[in-house]
Amino acid sequence: MICGYAGKFLEVDLSKERTRETVLEDDVLRDYIGGRGLASKILWDRLGSKWESLNPLNPRNLLLFLTGPLTGYFPGGRTCVSGKSPQSNGVVGSTVGGEFGVELRCAGWDGIIFTGEARKPSYLFVIDSNIEIVDADHIWGKDAKQTLRVLTKECRRHLTEKFPKYGEMKEPSVLYIGPAGENKVRTAVVAAKWTHAAGYGGYGALMGAKKLKAIVVKGTGPLPEVANLRRMRRLIKAVYKNAYDSELWRRWGTGAAGYEVGAKTSSEPVHNWQDEWHNRRSFGVDKFENRVWIKQSWSDFGCPTCCLKISMVKTGKFKGAITDNPDYELQAYLGPNLGIFTPEDNVYLTSLIDDLGLCGIQTGNVLGFASELFQRGILSAEDLGGLRLAWGNTEAFAALAERIARREGIGDLLAEGTYRAALQIERMKNVEVLEYAVQSKGISIGAHGIRSGKDYPDIISYACSVQGGDHTSTAAFPINDPGSELWEIFNDSAVYCNFNSFGLRRKIRFDFYEAATGVELTPEEWCSTKALRILQLQRAMLLLGGPDLKWNPETDDDNPARFYEPLPSGPYKGKVLRRARVDKTKRKYYKAAGWDKNGIPKPRILRKLGLQDVDKALDKIRQATD
Amino acid sequence: MEASFKKSLNYLGGSYVVEKQAIWIARDLSKCSGCRQCEVACSLFHEKQVWPEASRIRIFMLVPGADFPHFCAQCEDYPCVDACPVKALSISERTGAVLVKARKCTACGKCIEACPGRVPHLHPTEKRVLICDLCKGKPRCVQVCSEGGWNVLTEVSRRNRAYNLYARTPEDITHDLVTKLYGEMGEQFL
Ligand code: SF4
């Protein structure tokens, strides 16, 4: 067996209430590593033949919680959530921070694979090799904070009863959904702690469809043994040192960006991306720091960076709102994107979004979209159930978020996410609104614009990504550039927090991999075979899509229409994406990825990577596009 | 010997240093980042593995944000030592730490019950109790915590203070930290 793995996966059939253990072959682990890579492999093997006809919310869809060999070793623990995505109908490797992945590995599992659908609301309780499906009626409907409170208490009590002599046992780790997930809202998250969330992909909806309220894990064992502990310790030290030298992340986390990405790089969503510039000093990081951050250094397992903050509103109408964040993304999407420029309002909305179990990015995106339609008179206050959704109207946005989470009135439509909602509104109103939907392939664009050219994403980052608008998985050219999706696939497959690698030599992640597994891996080998193989699998499943949505690379491998409008203000006023340039780079990217002119992986590359069955499956869409 | 050492800790006056090398880990719990590097360091040192549940210092997070390290306070009256029926526990003369004689310990749990903070816990796989041994006077947890600049844990000279106050249960500590952090709003998380 390869070092660095617990060695087995837990399979849970919720319909049959049966669990079993699965061992994967070394070759599979060597090629797909874990997390996102392994998810793609498992999903293809088990669902590939029926991919197009499988509704993501059907019980037959799989819901995966996977770790990787670096989880718990590379400082900053995460867990990767996946399945057929209810947003893109492809595969998203969506990671969430916290101790869950570490706890799972300490319990002796590399991951959990769910299938089926529970008869009634349930949660899974894993104590090492002891697995139980527990009734969750009493927490169904509860918000995030109350779900976590009840589960922590009741599971701790259970542990004390089970191990009466042990003494105090550390609390188990929990992943859960809020009301939004229960109601299968496509912008629902799988959450940890409060705002820690796997948002991209919409797996909260899938968890809700399975009536799985939570997974609680207690692992009493050590992390799986690594191949070279001495080397591992040296590497961990190097990560610590690098983090301690970096003032930026440790002090402000991503929090400084709520002001700076607007004012300096001019790439922050403002009013649903009608602008990307603001220089509102009321939204400065010092305002957050001095007014609402009640804990400034907070982190997940092993992390020296502590980019997380805890915020609390102390005065005014939103007094008492508490959240473990907002980070930059939530600052932006639940701030300037909605015309909100005060930390208190932003913290309040973030806290509400947590409580409802919604994704701050995707829900902030759909709220901004609705507000723009209100601005343009396409959606009236009447359509919105009486809400005057003007920019900056925090209470109206809050009320609408509640309706989305509970699928009430217009909320039911917006709960489908920006893209699907846009299609429905076009039919309903008989006007074109897709041009206001700032998304790519069903996934909202992360809060980093590309028009100014001053932020990190590139002109094809979202257009060509196999995870759509996901800002943590962005395509770049050249394809093997360390800032490209191929490298990001490594982060999500080895499953750790990429933030702790900023400023370090890029190769260090492969050193970690070698120290953990004892398997040699060079960046070249990774990019030219393993990552490329995972990319093709994700691309194939994205293009197969279905049953309700199908992507056409010709039109859908593109930026949101908005990005082709010139920036209206700020230091980069007038800057715009040029379609010809985007198209040219897109062609180059296709070629480098081994895709044909229609963006479909070519037989040659697929065969070379040993993906003959994928090649066969793609034949029909090749014929359709020719 | 041990009894007299115990006595000296109790009766030597004022704020004088009791034993030159005797140390104490001062703790500023509400600053804890929850990074759990202390768990990693402690378990690597003692168990040669990353093993959070076998660490002698463990981070509890019963409410998000209220993370804190739970570990031995080296009470001046050492009730755990007295409670052990097989004399598996002793006090290090040099550091003041509680030492566990692994071979003698029967994992009966009496010391856990005697400890006002329920600090000791059983080894997850072996038949013995785990209590912080101050790493023979060079606490590894303090080292990582100070390097990180969180300064939750700092090494100080042991003095005649009511250290046993710091032996509190996780629930008790959580209650205090949540109150400090969230005020009255904290009630809803407890
Ligand atoms: S090293 Fe310090 S800050 Fe980190 S968890 Fe331990 S006590 Fe808290």
Ligand code: SF4
């Ligand atoms: S804190 Fe508990 S274990 Fe430590 S000396 Fe006091 S009674 Fe003993």
Ligand code: SF4
């Ligand atoms: S002093 Fe040593 S034994 Fe005690 S908690 Fe810290 S690292 Fe563990």
